[in-house]
Amino acid sequence: MTALDTQAPAATPERTEPLTRRSWKAPIAxxxxxxxxxxxxxxxxxxxxxxxxxxxTDNDWVQIGPVAVPSKATAILLGxxxxxLAAYAAWRAxxxxxxxxxxxxxxGVLWVLSFLCWAVAGKSMSLVGLLQGxxxxxxxxxxxxMGGLLNERAGVVNIAIEGQLLTGAFGAAVxxxxxxxxxxxxxxxxxxxxxxxSLLALFTVKYKVNQIIVGVVLNVFAVGLTSFxxxxxxxxxxxxxxxxxxxxxxxxxxxxxxPIIGPVLFRQTLLVYLLYVAVVxxxxxxxxxxWGLRVRAVGEHPLxxxxxxxxxxxxxxxxxxxxxxxxxxxxxxxxxxxxxxxxQEMTAxxxxxxxxxxxxxxxxxxxxxxxxxxxxxxxxxxxxLGVLQTPVPNQFMLMLPYLVTIVAVAGLVxxxxxxxxxxxxxxxx
Amino acid sequence: MSDEIVGEKASPTSxxxxxxxxxxxxxxxxxxxxxxxSGDIGVSVLAFVLALLIGGLLIAFTNPDVTAAAHYFFAKPxxxxxxxxxxxxxxxxxxxxxxxxxxxxxxxxxxxRPLTETMTVATPLIIAALGxxxxxxxxxxxxxxxxxxxxxxxxxxxxxFTYSLPAGVHLLLALLGGVLGGAIWAGIAGVLKARxxxxxxxxxxxxxxxxxxxxxxxxxxxxxxxxxxxxxxxPGVKETxxxxxxxxxxxxxxxxxxVAILASIFVWWLMTRSVLGFRFRAVGSNPHASRTAGxxxxxxxxxxxxxxxxxxxxxxxxxxxxxxxxLTGGIAGSLGFxxxxxxxxxxxxxxxxxxxxxxxxxxxxxxxxxxAATGTPIDIVLVIxxxxxxxxxxxxxxxxxxxxxxxxxxxxxxxxx
Numbered sequence: 113m114t115a116l117d118t119q120a121p122a123a124t125p126e127r128t129e130p131l132t133r134r135s136w137k138a139p140i141a142x143x144x145x146x147x148x149x150x151x152x153x154x155x156x157x158x159x160x161x162x163x164x165x166x167x168x169t170d171n172d173w174v175q176i177g178p179v180a181v182p183s184k185a186t187a188i189l190l191g192x193x194x195x196x197l198a199a200y201a202a203w204r205a206x207x208x209x210x211x212x213x214x215x216x217x218x219x220g221v222l223w224v225l226s227f228l229c230w231a232v233a234g235k236s237m238s239l240v241g242l243l244q245g246x247x248x249x250x251x252x253x254x255x256x257x258m259g260g261l262l263n264e265r266a267g268v269v270n271i272a273i274e275g276q277l278l279t280g281a282f283g284a285a286v287x288x289x290x291x292x293x294x295x296x297x298x299x300x301x302x303x304x305x306x307x308x309x310s311l312l313a314l315f316t317v318k319y320k321v322n323q324i325i326v327g328v329v330l331n332v333f334a335v336g337l338t339s340f341x342x343x344x345x346x347x348x349x350x351x352x353x354x355x356x357x358x359x360x361x362x363x364x365x366x367x368x369x370x371p372i373i374g375p376v377l378f379r380q381t382l383l384v385y386l387l388y389v390a391v392v393x394x395x396x397x398x399x400x401x402x403w404g405l406r407v408r409a410v411g412e413h414p415l416x417x418x419x420x421x422x423x424x425x426x427x428x429x430x431x432x433x434x435x436x437x438x439x440x441x442x443x444x445x446x447x448x449x450x451x452x453x454x455x456q457e458m459t460a461x462x463x464x465x466x467x468x469x470x471x472x473x474x475x476x477x478x479x480x481x482x483x484x485x486x487x488x489x490x491x492x493x494x495x496x497l498g499v500l501q502t503p504v505p506n507q508f509m510l511m512l513p514y515l516v517t518i519v520a521v522a523g524l525v526x527x528x529x530x531x532x533x534x535x536x537x538x539x540x541x
Numbered sequence: 542m543s544d545e546i547v548g549e550k551a552s553p554t555s556x557x558x559x560x561x562x563x564x565x566x567x568x569x570x571x572x573x574x575x576x577x578x579s580g581d582i583g584v585s586v587l588a589f590v591l592a593l594l595i596g597g598l599l600i601a602f603t604n605p606d607v608t609a610a611a612h613y614f615f616a617k618p619x620x621x622x623x624x625x626x627x628x629x630x631x632x633x634x635x636x637x638x639x640x641x642x643x644x645x646x647x648x649x650x651x652x653x654r655p656l657t658e659t660m661t662v663a664t665p666l667i668i669a670a671l672g673x674x675x676x677x678x679x680x681x682x683x684x685x686x687x688x689x690x691x692x693x694x695x696x697x698x699x700x701x702f703t704y705s706l707p708a709g710v711h712l713l714l715a716l717l718g719g720v721l722g723g724a725i726w727a728g729i730a731g732v733l734k735a736r737x738x739x740x741x742x743x744x745x746x747x748x749x750x751x752x753x754x755x756x757x758x759x760x761x762x763x764x765x766x767x768x769x770x771x772x773x774x775x776p777g778v779k780e781t782x783x784x785x786x787x788x789x790x791x792x793x794x795x796x797x798x799x800v801a802i803l804a805s806i807f808v809w810w811l812m813t814r815s816v817l818g819f820r821f822r823a824v825g826s827n828p829h830a831s832r833t834a835g836x837x838x839x840x841x842x843x844x845x846x847x848x849x850x851x852x853x854x855x856x857x858x859x860x861x862x863x864x865x866x867x868l869t870g871g872i873a874g875s876l877g878f879x880x881x882x883x884x885x886x887x888x889x890x891x892x893x894x895x896x897x898x899x900x901x902x903x904x905x906x907x908x909x910x911x912x913a914a915t916g917t918p919i920d921i922v923l924v925i926x927x928x929x930x931x932x933x934x935x936x937x938x939x940x941x942x943x944x945x946x947x948x949x950x951x952x953x954x955x956x957x958x
Contacts, residue, residue, distance in 0.1 A: 336923025343918035
């Protein structure tokens with residue numbers, strides 16, 4: 113899908129000029145956002161109220177009591193800090209020096225904290241619960257995004273992540289119900305994702321049908337197939353076919369006792385631990401092995417790859433199938449990883465957010481995970497704030513991941529460029 | 542083959558010389574026959590048959606009578622086959638009864654009512670699919686028809702239930718509002734694509750969800766809800782803004798169907814007879830050559846998205862002013878995504894889209910009757926629809942399944958695609 117990006121008129125003028133232009137995007141964005149936070153959350157916030165953050169759970173080594181801070185004063189302090197960061201960014205921009213990534217990250221954390229101070233004023237919120245929930249909600253997004261990038265790195269656009277998640281969820285629920293084993297369900301999920309993956313490969317790689325079309329249609333197909341089987345087979349036999357066990361939370365000894373980090377990272381289900389493994393394995397495989405180099409060559413310049421003897425079609429087949437298995441595994445989250453039973457269209461657009469996470473993460477597993485965590489956080493935050501009855505309409509929170517993605521692909525936060533050959537079928541001459 | 546289905550979508554290799562035709566010349570009659578069987582129309586029909594067959598298999602395998610009979614398959618195999626045949630026949634017969642002509646009805650009006658219902662449901666599908674097709678033929682994938690329909694319905698509906706105006710003016714204004722809503726929503730994607738190169742597929746997909754939540758939010762505000770009600774449902778569209786019924790009270794068919802016909806004619810004129818349409822198609826088939834010829838690519842991209850979104854917005858407006866009469870969170874249903882498949886099935890041509898829209902409308906309407914009559918879930922319709930488009934997109938697959946010869950034109954196209 114980024115193949116067309118290269119045709120965009122936005123030719124990079126930086127390369128032709130001896131002196132790089134000063135980029136004011138970051139300082140301006142930081143300044144505006146910081147000022148907005150300072151005014152909205154600080155000066156316009158309710159005075160005389162406290163915001164309480166709970167940061168420790170019962171099983172930690174060290175017990176830290178809930179932290180209560182005065183809402184208004186803290187928000188003002190955080191706002192001032194943000195404006196200082198904006199000033200720092202402006203100074204770097206004036207010197208034509210690049211801005212470290214940490215600035216954006218720190219700014220984001222400060223902004224969210226000041227928002228929380230304002231939104232949770234007079235109430236109490238569990239930070240650990242918030243972060244734990246964010247990670248859980250990020251799981252299907254991260255798996256989906258990695259499934260997508262395995263496709264796109266080999267030059268096949270995967271719009272069908274949604275369908276792969278859905279069939280994965282379906283397969284996991286049915287097999288786990290029949291066998292009474294979550295582990296069998298975990299194996300079934302990637303196999304179910306493979307159904308969509310093999311169709312995607314057949315039509316895009318073998319028959320060279322436009323990849324975006326096949327993806328869109330396969331999503332419809334997945335919705336139709338799973339909904340049909342759900343209504344005609346699962347519903348009448350819910351007790352035997354659609355009541356899977358749920359994955360237990362596994363405490364990793366020692367590590368899970370660390371305050372804050374422990375319960376967030378190491379008191380999770382097997383699926384989350386598989387995610388850690390998948391991120392590491394796929395990162396190494398793509399960027400540090402011969403296989404990965406070949407895959408990326410096929411995605412960037414299939415003709416060149418073919419010339420040096422790489423089988424383009426076989427590479428694409430393999431990667432589409434592999435990617436669909438990874439995405440299918442992520443689908444297991446929706447059933448055995450969280451609520452248990454399968455229901456119609458339960459992925460509810462998460463596959464498209466996964467697609468967004470892949471783009472925002474610039475087609476790398478680590479980036480995809482980070483983007484997925486960001487989206488998971490905004491989703492969890494929306495749930496928490498919905499319960500707390502805060503002044504923000506939750507529809508705007510739900511909109512956030514999509515808006516962030518639009519901003520990202522529009523190049524407002526640095527150029528996003530994917531594999532050059534993604535979207536183009538390869539025809540051997 | 543992808544180029545074939547989206548019209549004249551640009552392909553990086555389409556400029557390369559066609560390979561020499563190696564087949565010996567045939568006589569004219571033989572060629573005509575070959576083209577009918579294995580050409581575009583033949584493939585479309587066979588694709589539909591194939592999709593119905595696979596749908597039938599799914600129905601048969603999940604039918605309780607069939608599974609019951611299958612337990613003693615080896616003792617009485619005919620029982621299973623009969624049960625399967627009955628299940629599939631009953632389902633498809635109910636679907637036909639619900640979509641086209643109800644032979645069991647006692648009056649002609651009741652018998653013909655399913656057909657008018659099909660036309661009603663097909664109306665917004667056709668209009669939105671026309672919008673998607675304009676994008677396809679200009680090489681742009683507007684996946685955002687869903688969001689544009691939502692915006693069109695929101696703006697059109699808002700004008701319809703808020704203001705009090707004289708009959709004709711009110712309706713026109715509400716429809717115009719729908720057109721504007723859709724055009725602006727698609728225009729965002731167009732401007733971003735033209736100015737920053739942001740891919741329209743991603744932006745339009747994301748805008749779909751933004752529109753969904755925007756509507757959900759609006760339905761919690763006072764202006765969009767009935768007085769004294771907490772339900773996320775808007776007041777009814779006033780009668781002055783409703784599209785008039787065409788056949789009287791016994792059918793829901795409304796003047797929107799005429800709008801759909803006019804829109805089809807408009808798109809045909811736009812794409813084949815107007816300068817603007819020529820620019821659209823030129824940019825779609827070869828952006829580089831178009832730029833050389835002096836066509837402004839960024840302007841054209843924005844215009845294409847505006848037209849595309851305007852049609853989708855009109856579909857949303859027609860849907861709420863003609864069929865639904867009130868705004869709900871799920872007003873667009875799956876219209877926007879269906880529109881994409883309808884555009885593909887109609888091969889991005891107005892006439893093709895008109896009939897593809899009727900076919901889809903019929904499947905949806907008939908599916909409901911089928912579900913009520915035989916208990917077969919309506920979701921089978923989605924499977925059939927998806928399969929039809931997949932098969933049509935890959936003619937070589939259909940030919941391989943039916944062991945048809947490859948037409949000579951397809952050889953050339955296949956190599957060039």
